[in-house]
Amino acid sequence: MPHGSPNFKKPGFGLEGNWAGAIVQTASLNLSPPEPANTVFAEWVVPKINTSTKESGSQTVGFWVGLGGWNTGQVLQAGTAATLSGNSVTYWAWTEWFPAGYQVTNLEIQAGDTVSVLVCAPESDHGYVSMMNHRTNIALSIGVSDPNSGDAPYDGSSVEWVIEAIDSEMPNFGSVTFSQITAGTQHNTINLAHAFTANTVSNNKTLATGKILAAQNEVQVIWDAAI
Numbered sequence: 365m366p367h368g369s370p371n372f373k374k375p376g377f378g379l380e381g382n383w384a385g386a387i388v389q390t391a392s393l394n395l396s397p398p399e400p401a402n403t404v405f406a407e408w409v410v411p412k413i414n415t416s417t418k419e420s421g422s423q424t425v426g427f428w429v430g431l432g433g434w435n436t437g438q439v440l441q442a443g444t445a446a447t448l449s450g451n452s453v454t455y456w457a458w459t460e461w462f463p464a465g466y467q468v469t470n471l472e473i474q475a476g477d478t479v480s481v482l483v484c485a486p487e488s489d490h491g492y493v494s495m496m497n498h499r500t501n502i503a504l505s506i507g508v509s510d511p512n513s514g515d516a517p518y519d520g521s522s523v524e525w526v527i528e529a530i531d532s533e534m535p536n537f538g539s540v541t542f543s544q545i546t547a548g549t550q551h552n553t554i555n556l557a558h559a560f561t562a563n564t565v566s567n568n569k570t571l572a573t574g575k576i577l578a579a580q581n582e583v584q585v586i587w588d589a590a591i
Contacts, residue, residue, distance in 0.1 A: 384572035385526030399549035400520025412475035432519025
């Protein structure tokens, strides 16, 4: 498995507020003794962006799994994203230890690709991201360190499978389903039994809705913004 080559992209993904999907807070598990979450995984098909929009400028939506960031000031995350600019769409992979975000330049992403993403934090100031594109059969392993040199250790108080809008609008991605969902602490497995859902809302308008599917191991997010 080769190492990835993340290049600085731009900050933008991050803390709660523009998320839609499912979240599990480790406190709800009532673990004894309490343990932080240190791994989260999912697989999804990169949705095709509808280029019919009346909005000017660019719009970006991210699809990711992460550790922390719900009611806290820290999140370690990775996934794919799509940026719509005019009639052109760019699909890309990325990772972030908030607030330092990076584009993974040597993992090609296209609409329709099935991707797998694992985020883990074996140490408080260092994490690893594994990403695979099943179409190209390319897999990468990327080391991610605390951008504040240990002053902002990773937050394991929650795990999440979500989409995120960077701005007040988001491109029409139709829907995306996070499958093969799993997460865990050092000694315990985390599933969706204690999960709750979140919706992306901007200016009193719901942009995307998250729901847990009946199988209880999948999370679907549906775009429902009337752009």
